[in-house]
Amino acid sequence: MEWSRFHRHKWDQATTFAWKNFSSAPVRRMFSFVTVLGRAALPEDKLKELTELTQEMKSSYSAAKICRYDPTRRRLDNGDYDYNADNDLDNDIGCIPTLSLEPHLVQLMATSRDPEELRYVWRAWRDAAGRPLRGKYTRFVELSNEAARLNGFEDAGDFWRSDYETDDFEDIIDGLWAELRPLYEQLHAYVRRKLIEKYGDTIVPPRGPIPAHLLGNMWAQTWTHILDLTVPYPGRPSVDVTNTLRRQGYSPFDMFRLSESFFISLGLEPMPSTFWQKSLLIKPTDRDVICHASAWDFCNGIDYRIKQCTQITMEDMITAHHEMGHIQYDLQYRNQPFIFRDGANPAFHEAVGDVLALSAATPSHLQEINLLANVDESFENDINFLFSMALDKIAFLPFGYLVDKWRWEVFSGEISESQYNSRWWDLRVNYQGVSAPLLRDEDDFDPGAKFHIPANVPYVRYFVSFIVQFQFHAELCKAAGHSGPLHRCNIYRSAEAGRLLRNVLSLGKSRPWPEALSVLTSGRTNQLEAGPILEYFEPLMSWLESQNKDEFIGWQENEAIVLGVV
Numbered sequence: 001m002e003w004s005r006f007h008r009h010k011w012d013q014a015t016t017f018a019w020k021n022f023s024s025a026p027v028r029r030m031f032s033f034v035t036v037l038g039r040a041a042l043p044e045d046k047l048k049e050l051t052e053l054t055q056e057m058k059s060s061y062s063a064a065k066i067c068r069y070d071p072t073r074r075r076l077d078n079g080d081y082d083y084n085a086d087n088d089l090d091n092d093i094g095c096i097p098t099l100s101l102e103p104h105l106v107q108l109m110a111t112s113r114d115p116e117e118l119r120y121v122w123r124a125w126r127d128a129a130g131r132p133l134r135g136k137y138t139r140f141v142e143l144s145n146e147a148a149r150l151n152g153f154e155d156a157g158d159f160w161r162s163d164y165e166t167d168d169f170e171d172i173i174d175g176l177w178a179e180l181r182p183l184y185e186q187l188h189a190y191v192r193r194k195l196i197e198k199y200g201d202t203i204v205p206p207r208g209p210i211p212a213h214l215l216g217n218m219w220a221q222t223w224t225h226i227l228d229l230t231v232p233y234p235g236r237p238s239v240d241v242t243n244t245l246r247r248q249g250y251s252p253f254d255m256f257r258l259s260e261s262f263f264i265s266l267g268l269e270p271m272p273s274t275f276w277q278k279s280l281l282i283k284p285t286d287r288d289v290i291c292h293a294s295a296w297d298f299c300n301g302i303d304y305r306i307k308q309c310t311q312i313t314m315e316d317m318i319t320a321h322h323e324m325g326h327i328q329y330d331l332q333y334r335n336q337p338f339i340f341r342d343g344a345n346p347a348f349h350e351a352v353g354d355v356l357a358l359s360a361a362t363p364s365h366l367q368e369i370n371l372l373a374n375v376d377e378s379f380e381n382d383i384n385f386l387f388s389m390a391l392d393k394i395a396f397l398p399f400g401y402l403v404d405k406w407r408w409e410v411f412s413g414e415i416s417e418s419q420y421n422s423r424w425w426d427l428r429v430n431y432q433g434v435s436a437p438l439l440r441d442e443d444d445f446d447p448g449a450k451f452h453i454p455a456n457v458p459y460v461r462y463f464v465s466f467i468v469q470f471q472f473h474a475e476l477c478k479a480a481g482h483s484g485p486l487h488r489c490n491i492y493r494s495a496e497a498g499r500l501l502r503n504v505l506s507l508g509k510s511r512p513w514p515e516a517l518s519v520l521t522s523g524r525t526n527q528l529e530a531g532p533i534l535e536y537f538e539p540l541m542s543w544l545e546s547q548n549k550d551e552f553i554g555w556q557e558n559e560a561i562v563l564g565v566v
């Protein structure tokens, strides 16, 4: 509470100055930030309620557990699994919920190929993590909007979008999605065909949305875990090096060291020594922690930490790069005035680590660090690599887009509490072309089963990051003197690429992000552009179009197969 009283006092002071007329642009910029108080603008009692609500939602989500799938458990007369059997203990088959999202359910959703087990896990997680938050969320929205209005914004969504310092942000996002949707639809059609080959067309509708539980991820936001079912040219060395990492005895620390060595090879900063002592890289066994990965800057130029419940998988190696990218950005702008120690916009912060991972994940780099056997640069291997990258970077786009589309409409009141879940599934079908594998209603709260909703972390930053990271990749590859297809570029050890990256990251938030983009591109552009990501995936787009020539592209909502559960 102390801090907010001090903060409000500074706010009162700052808002009394006629700072908007100050002659110095950086000083005006500083005042424009320090006069935004956020939730501390609320009266004490409401601030307390909002803080407690957020804490309750986060701990409820982090503690959620489900029972093991047991196919022998009682079934309804229509043959469906009786989910309620878990709870009424009188028939002595009640269970003890023991499975957590990380690592158990992540692992199950990635590796199970039993549609019934997948459907059980998909639903049980939403019962345990999403449903209990529904009532809290409505009050949370009210208080968040009140705080935003006290800061002069329309609502909390308006406040969040202000981080991008442009009044046509939604148009920009819509335009980028329109450019990328054709590529997504081609990937979606190809993957749907492969899932029909695996599971049959009674489960996967040939012209409809893909049931969300079959895509290898709890939210169907990344499809990398069904690479084995969908890879274009099977029988070649897999670019998923999970097994090699395990065979070579990699520890979580080794994976973070691997990421650090990539940063150092570019001339960027090593992790401070305290990082290795104070970070939490392994899930503790004695207490519940919030396992969702995060990176922390303790604002003293020394103490920086990552918290990640790391598994030895390729996915977690990529995430390690992502998290370390946050720390690297923190280190690069640590000499800026305090108020400017932030990303040029939130997407830049999400992009840093991913840019390096675009090089680190290339087959040539994986060979260089002995994680992949020598593979020849054949057309088939190229397509396999691009396809596996698309299962992450392209599959994610509509999800990255729709999460905050839903939240902005909740904050603005376009979506009322009675529509939370139906509007969520409208967006999931419309943008992502995925459907719920069983009936949903307004007792469910499926958005709440995704970390960023209870944790109140904005999400469109990832959509923008997945686009801008390819602009970074293209420019750094140019600086590194790369020639040839963009997807083969590896900037490892390039001092020139490192210098350009440092020039952009060290700006922090001292300049509007278009100026940071102008530095990145040597003045060629200052806008978000889909060109680089489309260029990167161009060979795959042509290949998919030829593979899909007899395929139904897109999906019809009424084709969705939804199995009712009484």
Ligand SMILES: O=C(CCC(O)(O)[C@H](Cc1ccccc1)NC(=O)c1ccccc1)N[C@@H](Cc1c[nH]c2ccccc12)C(=O)O
Residues within 6 Å of the ligand: 221, 222, 292, 293, 294, 295, 296, 318, 319, 322, 323, 326, 349, 350, 354, 396, 455, 457, 462
């Ligand atoms: O949430 C994350 C990674 C976590 C984070 O690093 O973005 C973390 C989220 C967070 C924010 C606030 C409190 C707790 C967690 N963000 C940070 O740690 C962070 C650090 C410094 C500045 C800004 C954010 N990724 C998203 C999007 C995503 C999916 N697949 C990916 C692959 C690579 C990179 C991102 C993703 C997700 O898992 O759905």
Ligand SMILES: [Zn+2]
Residues within 6 Å of the ligand: 322, 323, 326, 349, 350
């Ligand atoms: Zn992040």
